[in-house]
Amino acid sequence: MKIFANKFGIYKNVACGLIKLIKPENKNESSPELEYPIPLISVHVNAYIIHAVAQVEVTQVYVNKESQPIEAIYYFPINPDGAVTHFHAELDGRIIKGKVMEHEKARKAYKKAIKTQTTALLGEETKVDIFKIKVGYLKPGSQVEIMIHYVTEVKNEGETNAMRFYIPTTIAPRYVSPSETDEKAKELRNMTFSEYSPAPLSLHVEVNLQDEIKSIQSPTNAITVDKILPIPGKELWRKAVVELRGWNTDMDRDFVLNVELAVPHKPRLYSEKLTGGSTAMMIHLIPSFKLKEVKVELMFVLDCSGSMVGESITLAKKALLIFLHSMPADCYFNIVKFGTDFEFLFPTSVKYDDDTLKQSINCATKLDAYLGGTEILGPLEKIYETPLVDGYSRQVFVITDGEVSNTSNVIGTVKSNANTSRVFALGIGESASHHLVEGIAKAGGGTCNFVTQGENLDKKVIQLLKNSLQPAITDIHVEWEGLKHDPSTEEYVVQPEQSRSNCFSRFVRRWHKSSESKVNAQSPKCIPPVFNGSQLLVFGIFENEIPTAVNIFAFSPDQPIIIKLEHSDQYDVEKVAGCSGVIHRLAGVKLIRELEIEEDAIATNLCKEIKIQKEIVLKNQITQLALKNGLSSRYTSFVAIDKKLLKNCCTKNWSMQTRNVDVQVADVWQGRLKLDRSRNPFFGFRSRPRARRESFELAMGPDYQVADGGHGRLKSGKRFPNLFFGTRSRPRVRRGSVQLSSRRYECCLLSAMDDNNRKSSVNVESLKSLDVDEYEDADSPLEKLLSLQSFDGSFLFDKRLSDVVGVSLKTMKSNAQTHGVEEKSFATAVAVGFFENKLEKDIDVWELVVKKAREWLESNLESLQKVQELIEIAVALI
16 A cells, blocks of 8 residues: 555556555566555445434445546445435536336346446445445546435333444455355455545434433444534424544444433334325334243354454353353253354253353353354254253344354244244444344344443343343234224234243234225334333334324233323424434335345245245335335345436547445454554545455465455465455464464364364364363452352352452351351352442342342242341441
8 A cells, every 4th residue: 555646656647545556367477566546535424313213324425536437336334224215426516316126127227327338326235234336437537426315223222221323334244155156145255345444434413302311422433412402393302413523534333322311211102294195103112011030941152253253252252151140040051152163062951050050151261263154054053953941931142243144044044933932142343243133133033232342241141131031022013093094903812821832922813904904004014022121113104194192002921011102293203303204214114124034034844836936925025115115125226327428528448447445344353454554644544455355465475365256275275264254264374464362373273174074173172171260260359259159049158259258257157157047148148248239330240140149048048038137247247
């Protein structure tokens, strides 16, 4: 990478800017490297939050500084809960409006325009969370400003008073299985990545809420927040403006904004009426309830692939240890590690006791990211094949960065097995795949959380575990009052106790399709289970009438629930943030995403003819919905064509060249290249190195090369597991290139074998046969105390406990005898007292640990009052 003004190497009169070095296709030793300026010069994001809905506007500016026309290709992330709703461009002062077409028709229109030397733009989904922009035949000296709008849901953080809004800005390299040969997989395999930002990013967020705003914070970026002020003419509405501190930033992490509300759990019914058109309504509900816990079998699925190396595997290890210490005493569990292959800690799920807890802690402390690629489908399929433990409901926890390409297959598999297992997911890292993590949680009837730098991991882990221990509110039905044509008509009947198919459902649905339901629509059609503290959004579209109220009926294992919400003009969000139609568009997006998940989940055991028929029906439904509502989908794309041709312009020597804009990988993504960092004095952001192929050769040395398709190999031809992307290639490790710990390098060497012997690579644990002493490895009093608890919640009368709490064994023994309790009971009371009085700030970690300890004390003492008295006596000693 070099910065230049008017001269670069043998080239003169070169435009000033950022450049990229490439090699000719037919390179020989005497051929000079070519250079070209990066066509993408800036990215600006405007976002408008209207409570649980957001409209995001992304503006990208491309400039062709070359002497030939170019085609610029850039992949950027979008929220998988949303979809692109607007696509237009400004070219040399002219506005070019984009149009939604069926995928193949849009591509044909784009290619036809290019052949006639006409500037054209194509926008299409590579994956639900990856949008590809192609700027074709951008003529020399031309500048085009592309504007993409998408709508998305804004979720809440479970058991907090905060909403969590995020804007994805980076895409992690996705693992693509060698068995995937379709077009989308090829695109992902050939994406180019860089450690440096392709362009500066600026960002502006307007927060509009129908509530008092207590605080606005970002754990990922430095921000400035303008005064939180009332919105004129809108009763109780508040507005705040958030911008990045400094005028630009790199695109190396997702932007996360946490907004804390004064009254977060108040049910609301929002409405939006389009002028001369339909009315959209949105039910927003965050229920708060506590149900009786159920007996569970807990399956922990840990991503140990190469992309998890570094901070990600450390977070995964910490999360697993919190899970293991906080599980209920009466449960079964197992641990599955996966990468290219997978390994179960126990052949089948085992009873939770001191011995199995010790073995699982030993496994957790040795976790490492050494298993190659991210083949997540295999371990999930194996889990679903395993018989259930009689009397226990299965809960699957997936801890991953989600950097895979076969997301649809994984989500479909989870969806088709949701009747036997619930799935909860924890997304790890700055660029964790929201599509995969949210997708498997939604399809599996569970919940998910994400953790990035600066966020509290402990609270998110405990929230997932709490959700798994309670049945969700199910069989939710919405009744819109004041309508002649209800968008949904469902009848509920009680199912006899002995015929229940799973312990989370008490009622079954009897569906009746209304002949008059064509006018109105509801999304989701089938409302998913709702957990304590988790958000529920339901949309309704009404053409000629407006509901006066809505009744929500739900069934829990304890009792039926009925909630009534009245419609009020103060909840009318039309033009609150200067944009209208957001609720209408998000309702359409939700309908499409619901159909896409249904399409992914078509049972594999259906006969081929029926399967094809179902796929055709669903494809037609998705396509028609997307075309009607002007939305991108897996079957529709946006195309924009400049109708004005340049006149009197000699183009006989022009030959369009394709330029791929590299995607910047996340700042803490450990698979990133260790390249020189430098600041561009002209633009103030990180300058960009050579393309991926050259960068890998530069970093790995002369014996390493990157083959076509992004797969690496040693020049000798022998293939190994790739450290970065999970493909099967291992580079030579050299001083000053990629930094690897000796443990990491050792694991990689053991993994270097042909495909027939890959499974032996999962037995690296045998290198360290000695048990890990969790107490000796612990640094803080909290960690030391956690390591001393038995599986059932009790604490041993032990000198290590004495050292942590600062009370001698002699004193504890004397007090136990004085009050007539066993030493073990008194030791447990001392530990509980220390947690609650000395470690209050860490309640998110020890909450379930103390709950289990108190339950053990209750089972060993005469009464609850006796337990509390004993804990108070213990606290007096601390």
